[in-house]
Amino acid sequence: MEVRINGKPETVADKSTVGSVLAARELDPALVSVEHNGNILERSQLDSAVLSEGDELEILFFMGGGQA
Structure with missing residues (x-):
């Protein structure tokens, strides 16, 4: 099935x-x-959140940074 990531x-x-x-x-x-x-999903929901055709996921990555 197709989803958008x-x-x-x-x-x-x-x-x-x-x-x-x-x-x-x-x-x-x-x-x-x-x-x-x-x-926004809690981590405890990740394995129970079943995807359906046309669903949309946004995966956000934690980034470190700042001034040196």
């Missing part, structure tokens, strides 16, 4: 969860924040 169409397996998408991308859930159809 960070604004780009991508194909994922039927009944994929947000957690399985992160795992397939080798992303550590502790290092990202995920918005699913406009709602």
